[in-house]
Amino acid sequence: MAHRAAAAARRRLEAPGVAVGVTEELIGAQVHAFYGRVRDDPMLGPIFEAKIDDWDAHLAKLCDFWSSVLLMTGRFKGAPMPAHARLVGVGGPHFAHWLEIWRATARETCPPLAADMFIARAEMIARSLQMGMAMARGELPPLRSAPSPQTDQDGGG
Numbered sequence: 243m244a245h246r247a248a249a250a251a252r253r254r255l256e257a258p259g260v261a262v263g264v265t266e267e268l269i270g271a272q273v274h275a276f277y278g279r280v281r282d283d284p285m286l287g288p289i290f291e292a293k294i295d296d297w298d299a300h301l302a303k304l305c306d307f308w309s310s311v312l313l314m315t316g317r318f319k320g321a322p323m324p325a326h327a328r329l330v331g332v333g334g335p336h337f338a339h340w341l342e343i344w345r346a347t348a349r350e351t352c353p354p355l356a357a358d359m360f361i362a363r364a365e366m367i368a369r370s371l372q373m374g375m376a377m378a379r380g381e382l383p384p385l386r387s388a389p390s391p392q393t394d395q396d397g398g399g
């Protein structure tokens with residue numbers, strides 16, 4: 243048990259955010275400032291208001307998420323992919339705009355290196371969420387062509 247706690251503490255010291263000065267306080271500041279803007283945004287605000295009843299709980303969850311990503315605390319227990327795959331009509335332009343607001347907020351809220359890291363991670367995650375959403379919606383091209391009935395009947399190899 244002590245061994246496991248020591249390993250977790252070591253992992254946290256090696257977490258990507260530590261070297262650039264990310265702290266729980268900074269995560270709280272970034273997340274709260276960002277969602278404050280998003281709620282007022284004409285394009286994104288209504289999407290969140292339709293889904294989120296308890297903003298305090300949502301913000302706490304997002305702080306846990308970023309704490310897990312940048313400080314490797316393992317606090318986040320959610321499942322972002324299905325949560326986003328359920329969002330009908332949300333696509334590339336929404337993600338681009340989400341990232342614009344995220345970048346502007348990070349530049350204003352965080353020291354430069356920490357902002358760079360918040361931005362780089364959000365861009366990677368946004369990309370993988372969009373890929374996952376496209377996959378869930380059947381929008382990605384298949385990796386192999388289905389065998390045509392013609393080929394099957396030929397029986398050849």
Ligand code: HEM
Binds near residue numbers: 293329
């Ligand atoms: C167009 C862009 C985005 C929109 C409109 C959006 C919207 C939402 C909404 C409405 C929820 C709540 C879903 C629910 O409770 O049913 C949610 C959850 C969440 N979002 Fe996003 N999101 C976007 C992009 C992102 C990005 C880029 C990230 C991360 C970098 C992110 C991280 C999360 C996380 C961690 C949750 C919590 C998932 C869970 O409950 O397990 N989102 N988002």
